[in-house]
Amino acid sequence: MKILVTGTAGFIGFHLANTLAERGDDVVGLDSINNYYDVSLKIARLEDAGFNRHEVAYKEQMQSRKYPNYRFVQLRLEDNAALHSLFQEHQFDTVCHLAAQAGVRYSIKNPAAYVQSNIVGFANLIECCRQYGVKHLAYASSSSVYGLNKKVPFRTEDNVDHPVSLYAASKKSNELIAHTYSHLFGLPTTGLRFFTVYGPWGRPDMAYFLFTEAILKGEAIKVFNHGKMSRDFTYIGDIVEGLKRVVDHPPTGNADWDPQDPDPASSPAPYRIFNIGNSQPVALMDFIGAIEQALGREAEKQLLPMQPGDVESTYADTIALEQELGYKPNTPLKEGIGAFVEWYKHYYDIV
Numbered sequence: 001m002k003i004l005v006t007g008t009a010g011f012i013g014f015h016l017a018n019t020l021a022e023r024g025d026d027v028v029g030l031d032s033i034n035n036y037y038d039v040s041l042k043i044a045r046l047e048d049a050g051f052n053r054h055e056v057a058y059k060e061q062m063q064s065r066k067y068p069n070y071r072f073v074q075l076r077l078e079d080n081a082a083l084h085s086l087f088q089e090h091q092f093d094t095v096c097h098l099a100a101q102a103g104v105r106y107s108i109k110n111p112a113a114y115v116q117s118n119i120v121g122f123a124n125l126i127e128c129c130r131q132y133g134v135k136h137l138a139y140a141s142s143s144s145v146y147g148l149n150k151k152v153p154f155r156t157e158d159n160v161d162h163p164v165s166l167y168a169a170s171k172k173s174n175e176l177i178a179h180t181y182s183h184l185f186g187l188p189t190t191g192l193r194f195f196t197v198y199g200p201w202g203r204p205d206m207a208y209f210l211f212t213e214a215i216l217k218g219e220a221i222k223v224f225n226h227g228k229m230s231r232d233f234t235y236i237g238d239i240v241e242g243l244k245r246v247v248d249h250p251p252t253g254n255a256d257w258d259p260q261d262p263d264p265a266s267s268p269a270p271y272r273i274f275n276i277g278n279s280q281p282v283a284l285m286d287f288i289g290a291i292e293q294a295l296g297r298e299a300e301k302q303l304l305p306m307q308p309g310d311v312e313s314t315y316a317d318t319i320a321l322e323q324e325l326g327y328k329p330n331t332p333l334k335e336g337i338g339a340f341v342e343w344y345k346h347y348y349d350i351v
Contacts, residue, residue, distance in 0.1 A: 002026040003247065004092045006125070007099030008049070008072060009033050009042035011203050012140070012194075015240050016096060018049055020247075021067035028061075028090055029072040031099060032117075036106070037204045044347070045201055046072060077121030087132040094247055095129055097122070097139035100170075103205055104144060104309045107167040118170035126177060130185050136250035138243065141175055141191040143232070143277065143314045144168035152281075153317040156193070156265035156273045165309035175273060182271035188250035189270070192242065195277030195316045199236030199336055200343030208233075208337070211291050212344055215299045221288070225306040229284040230313040232277040235336035238329030242276045245325040265320065277316025278329045290333055294341040 003020055007013030008029030017029045029049075033042050033056070043053045050066025056074055059082055064070040075082055077099060101107075101117035122139070129137045146154045148162040163169040178189040198208050214221045251272035257263060265273040282290075292298050306312075322328045344350070 001093040001247075002028075002090060004028050004030060004086075004090070004095045006030045006077065006095070006097045007140075009046050010098065010102075011201060012197060012236065012239060012243075013098040014045040014049065014201055015236055016098065016243050017070065018067070019240050019244065021064070021070040023244075024069065027067070027070045028086075028092070029070065030075050030086070031072070032076045033074055034101075036101065036103065036113075041201075041204065048201075077124055078116050080124045083124055083128055084131075087128040091132060092134055094136045094138070095125065095134050096243065096247055097125055097137065100140060102167070102203065104165045104167050105307055106205075107165050107170075108309055111166045114166050114170045118167070119173050122174045123177060126181050126187070126189075130181060130187055134187070136188045136190070136247070137178065138190045138192065138246045139174060139178065140171075141193045141273065142168065142171040143193050143195040143275070143316065144311075145172045145175070145193060146314070147311070152313065152315040153279065154275065154315055155317040156275055156320060157263055159264070164311065167309075179267060179269065179271050182267060182269035186270060188252070189272075190246050190251055191273045192246060193273065193275045193316070194239060195232040195234045195275065195314055197234050197236055197239050199340050202236070202340060208287070208291060208340065209344075211288060211299065212295065212341060215291065215295055215297050216350060218300075220300040220302040222304055223284065223288070223301045224304050224310060225312065226303045227283075227285045227288075227301070228312065229310075230281040230315075231284065231287065232279065232281050232314045232316045233287065233333060233336070234276065234278045234316075234329055235331035235339075238278065238331050239276060242274075242321065242325070242327055242329065245327050246274065249325060272324075274321045274325075275316040275318050276321060276329060277314070277318060278331070278333075279316050279318050280333075281313060281315045282333055287333070290337045291341070293334075294337050
């Protein structure tokens with residue numbers, strides 16, 4: 001297939017694009033390379049995928065020296081004219097949309113970035129999918145859409161009308177826009193609600209990255225809500241495997257959908273929502289313990305109150321993913337954290 005993957009200088013997009021290229025798909029990667037976090041890490045991901053850092057220029061397509069079937073272009077999704085030109089040139093079969101302005105706490109400080117990237121950018125992208133005959137749009141949603149929900153595990157059938165951050169609201173808006181396009185134009189769309197993704201080449205703003213950095217420097221780590229939190233940590237390799245299966249299986253519509261008792265995760269239209277998580281929530285203090293064990297050092301902990309926009313726990317119900325795509329994430333936390341720490345030490349040249 002000819003696949004556009006957005007966000008390929010980012011964490012998940014980097015891993016997915018490489019995997020699709022390795023299996024033989026014709027891949028075009030796209031990323032704005034913004035400065036939300038360390039740009040040098042984004043460039044290093046591109047270099048690892050075979051691109052020359054000195055050739056990166058806005059709207060200029062680059063050829064990977066590692067994968068002959070992988071090209072990259074720096075482009076902002078808000079640049080509608082350039083996006084249309086890209087779609088017109090390549091006539092993509094499938095789009096896997098992973099680009100977004102990430103971060104829950106940052107959305108409180110800089111809401112405009114989320115509106116432009118996550119809402120305007122998504123609207124531009126899905127309109128291109130419609131106009132240029134894309135056969136399937138798979139896109140990243142987030143476990144953050146569950147917001148104030150307390151009933152666990154989180155099920156895709158649950159109501160998600162009470163987000164607690166603009167980031168979560170922007171992801172919910174993507175799901176709503178996707179359904180509209182599936183209904184009006186028959187565009188197959190699949191949204192994946194990711195649950196706390198971690199692993200090698202991860203994001204520096206994520207807790208496991210910050211914890212590892214601080215512990216190695218001998219600095220105190222910030223533990224919010226006094227450690228009384230839990231997360232459904234999901235290893236990057238499991239996320240990529242789930243994405244591959246989603247990409248290969250566009251939805252066809254739910255013939256049994258009942259308008260008197262509507263399932264929010266499906267539709268008579270070719271529209272689907274899945275959770276993808278490890279389904280084994282880990283207490284924050286146990287998670288810190290796994291990092292300490294992998295590093296062979298104990299963390300000094302600064303206990304702090306809950307931050308605005310955070311939730312106490314996340315827990316994915318993945319039964320639909322298992323039933324429809326035959327897949328369940330299963331990488332043990334110790335194994336995943338070990339892989340991350342090994343990468344971190346190598347990347348930052350720590351003995």
